[in-house]
Amino acid sequence: MKQLYHSYDEAVALFKELESRRPDLFRTEVIGQTWEKREIIAVTITQNIEIADTKPALFFTGTIHAREWIGLELAIGFAQYVDRNIAYDHIVQEALENSTIYMVPCANPDGFEYSRNHFSFWRKNRRQNADGSYGVDLNRNFPVGFVKSNNPSSNVYGGPAPFSEPETRAIRDFVESHKNIAIALDYHSQGNVFFPAHDFRHEDTIDTTDMNVLCANMAEEIRKISDREYGIHQGKPPTKLISGSGREFYYSKGIIASVVEVGTRNISDYLDDMIEHIREHIPALLTCLKEVPNYAIETVMPRPENFRATYVGIDNVTLEWEPYSCCKESDEIYFEIYRSRREKSYCRPFNLIGLTQANRFSDSNLQSDSPYFYHIRAVNKKSGQKSPFAPVLAIRTHVDDDEFHRTYFPTPDKTGYVAQKSKDNASHFGVNSLFVGINETKGISYSVITIPLKTIPKNAVIKRARLRLYPMNRVGVTVEKFGEWDIGIVDPESIKDLTSFKDVESMKIRSYVGRPTLSNHLTQGIWRSWEFSEVECKALQEQITNEQVVFRIEGPKTLSIGRTSQMMQWDIGYGKFGGGLAFRPHLEITYTLEPNRMELFPKQSFTVCADGIEDGKILSGFDSNGKKIYATFDFELGSLPDWEFMQITRAYVVLNPIKVYAKDNIRFHLEMIDADAERDYEAIKARRIIENIGYDVSVSELKNQEQVFVFDTYAIQEFGNRLRDKKSIAFLLRPSSAQKLTRNSVIEWHSSHPEFTPKLVIEYLHKRRRPVSPVTNLSFKIENGKVRLSWKNPKDKDFKGVFVIKNRFRKPISPYDGDKLYGGPDEWTYDDFGALDVKKYYAVFTYDDVPNFSEPVILEYQPKNSG
Numbered sequence: 001m002k003q004l005y006h007s008y009d010e011a012v013a014l015f016k017e018l019e020s021r022r023p024d025l026f027r028t029e030v031i032g033q034t035w036e037k038r039e040i041i042a043v044t045i046t047q048n049i050e051i052a053d054t055k056p057a058l059f060f061t062g063t064i065h066a067r068e069w070i071g072l073e074l075a076i077g078f079a080q081y082v083d084r085n086i087a088y089d090h091i092v093q094e095a096l097e098n099s100t101i102y103m104v105p106c107a108n109p110d111g112f113e114y115s116r117n118h119f120s121f122w123r124k125n126r127r128q129n130a131d132g133s134y135g136v137d138l139n140r141n142f143p144v145g146f147v148k149s150n151n152p153s154s155n156v157y158g159g160p161a162p163f164s165e166p167e168t169r170a171i172r173d174f175v176e177s178h179k180n181i182a183i184a185l186d187y188h189s190q191g192n193v194f195f196p197a198h199d200f201r202h203e204d205t206i207d208t209t210d211m212n213v214l215c216a217n218m219a220e221e222i223r224k225i226s227d228r229e230y231g232i233h234q235g236k237p238p239t240k241l242i243s244g245s246g247r248e249f250y251y252s253k254g255i256i257a258s259v260v261e262v263g264t265r266n267i268s269d270y271l272d273d274m275i276e277h278i279r280e281h282i283p284a285l286l287t288c289l290k291e292v293p294n295y296a297i298e299t300v301m302p303r304p305e306n307f308r309a310t311y312v313g314i315d316n317v318t319l320e321w322e323p324y325s326c327c328k329e330s331d332e333i334y335f336e337i338y339r340s341r342r343e344k345s346y347c348r349p350f351n352l353i354g355l356t357q358a359n360r361f362s363d364s365n366l367q368s369d370s371p372y373f374y375h376i377r378a379v380n381k382k383s384g385q386k387s388p389f390a391p392v393l394a395i396r397t398h399v400d401d402d403e404f405h406r407t408y409f410p411t412p413d414k415t416g417y418v419a420q421k422s423k424d425n426a427s428h429f430g431v432n433s434l435f436v437g438i439n440e441t442k443g444i445s446y447s448v449i450t451i452p453l454k455t456i457p458k459n460a461v462i463k464r465a466r467l468r469l470y471p472m473n474r475v476g477v478t479v480e481k482f483g484e485w486d487i488g489i490v491d492p493e494s495i496k497d498l499t500s501f502k503d504v505e506s507m508k509i510r511s512y513v514g515r516p517t518l519s520n521h522l523t524q525g526i527w528r529s530w531e532f533s534e535v536e537c538k539a540l541q542e543q544i545t546n547e548q549v550v551f552r553i554e555g556p557k558t559l560s561i562g563r564t565s566q567m568m569q570w571d572i573g574y575g576k577f578g579g580g581l582a583f584r585p586h587l588e589i590t591y592t593l594e595p596n597r598m599e600l601f602p603k604q605s606f607t608v609c610a611d612g613i614e615d616g617k618i619l620s621g622f623d624s625n626g627k628k629i630y631a632t633f634d635f636e637l638g639s640l641p642d643w644e645f646m647q648i649t650r651a652y653v654v655l656n657p658i659k660v661y662a663k664d665n666i667r668f669h670l671e672m673i674d675a676d677a678e679r680d681y682e683a684i685k686a687r688r689i690i691e692n693i694g695y696d697v698s699v700s701e702l703k704n705q706e707q708v709f710v711f712d713t714y715a716i717q718e719f720g721n722r723l724r725d726k727k728s729i730a731f732l733l734r735p736s737s738a739q740k741l742t743r744n745s746v747i748e749w750h751s752s753h754p755e756f757t758p759k760l761v762i763e764y765l766h767k768r769r770r771p772v773s774p775v776t777n778l779s780f781k782i783e784n785g786k787v788r789l790s791w792k793n794p795k796d797k798d799f800k801g802v803f804v805i806k807n808r809f810r811k812p813i814s815p816y817d818g819d820k821l822y823g824g825p826d827e828w829t830y831d832d833f834g835a836l837d838v839k840k841y842y843a844v845f846t847y848d849d850v851p852n853f854s855e856p857v858i859l860e861y862q863p864k865n866s867g
């Protein structure tokens, strides 16, 4: 397992050999000495190495934890790749033309050699501690958040003081003397995840989006090579933020920084796994290098300001931002806009949806009731330099006219996991994570999620659904590309005791949902969604009568020899191990209802021709002089429900011909016109058409059969406007002919026959159009060290609840643009885990049962001492 890995001395020799062969490209230097007198080296790689320190730079550190050998191997792999490819590979050339990479391939040479030769699992360096134990965790020895501990034998002992260790001092001195460092990546194993830096608060920072995008872009390069998905996780609650790490030290210097956790084992199978890890991370590193100049501390461009949605519709969104202030000539700047369907998305050419020099962008043809995430950055046309990103903008499009939306959370005491070897599976309900898979202590584990469906109408027709789970972590997953995870709708007949392993195992699955998730697609820090197909939506719909749906999640059920765990852990969002509301599993449903149907009959009908008006008859065609004969009929709309509380899903007019005296060259069409239009021939000829309904009908299509003229979207809207204004509506049948002159061609339509008389058919849903009133009296106080918000709900019978969200950077107009703090009918909430010392906006939206969301009531929170 270990023979193919390089020793520290071999690695140093290898870098020195590259330097002597390509002194224009490689430089090595000694930056410090360890307790055991090994030289700590830094390797610089760039084109025109003599100007390396004048270019913006990426700082790479590897193997600061002794047993995490990937760092050193990746540094070697990357240097060799550059050496092999630089002559022809334009990606390598461009990356190293404007950027420099500084690598400390092994930040802990003593510990690494100890791990290599004596004790594989060693993590710390090799300082001799006062109590006779060895080692300081170098990644706890940096000053930011440093914790003094009296337990030197601990694996995470941070040392007697910040920078007490020669290894961390060497890194500090190097970083402090290289002000051109813009981005830092610290390579560890394992987890297949990026951990971007934080500022010791559970709040987004202005550059959170930059770090997430940078990591997502690298992750996409990794996926390209190996189909492996990496997570991105900035230490969200209730995760304890780690103290004294290198990453936060770099970040405190203004450097964008992330830890990269590679692979699923510290010392993996070299030929099978390590080579693949190196191969997948080289393009990711090159992508990162390309971004370095955009984050150069001294020349960084300002990010676009106040990027916000000013309109959110059913299928369209309007985005706006402030005019760019830094450049005198505004035409030097344009903006790139990226759109994604999922959070923490990459920004790559294939999701770049707009380039503009304006301060406004409209996006259309979106799907209704769906989340979208937007990113924007400015670009200097001449230099090609790009700005950092504005904080990501999240919205959800509104439901379509015939749609309703529900988000359902699990019933806690019926949601948990059962493990084969556990004596007390009932204790895993409502409190623990959802474990799924197999490991040595638990045996096989299944999770069960029960979601109440009481409040969805029994006649709902489910159009779309997705189940979402938040992965806690996958550090326990030690087998690569093995096994799959499935979610199934349980047949209710087969449900017995949800807390019994045997009963859960023998439950029948009515339908699995979406595609299985492969182990290499499980990522932490990024929500996973299972989208329901039409057939699966039907299976879900069947559960509505039971007023609940039970899902079973299952994973791999066998372990291969020598492996101890293949277990996934999702957040339950309840109990002390859960991340709370924001991380709770949930089921999103978009549904419609079987429509109501109403038939209206004409109040009156006329035939209008050059000779005069004939009451009560419907004729249309051409008279003996070739003049047009029109028919009109109108409807009273008073019997339809109040426009404010209904949505028309379909409308059409039905006409039946009685007699046809016409040749094939005539067609007819139906126009919607104002009901109060005059009915004399000249006025009819000069009529104003509201909209044409349906298509022209030819004489041959008439053949005594019913004709249906269907309203298009615009016609429905216009019809709705008349309904709202309580007006009547009229229709006119108009003949047309391509012939120069057509004479004596007439169609007679039924006008009073009980069965065949014209009718206007309206299909509609009872659905509130406008939101209920917003909340009032929104205020806050500090209680138990937290911000406590309170408000007064409106007294409207259709009021269902409020959404409370916070956004650190802008006043949100969408209830999805920020961290959700609360959803429900209460009149108060805490900002749990929120910081008191940062400015932020709280927004409260009321909603009804559609839901329509009210305008937000916004509270701007200013920390006490910031003035």
Ligand SMILES: [Zn+2]
Binding pocket: 065, 068, 188, 189
């Ligand atoms: Zn580590």
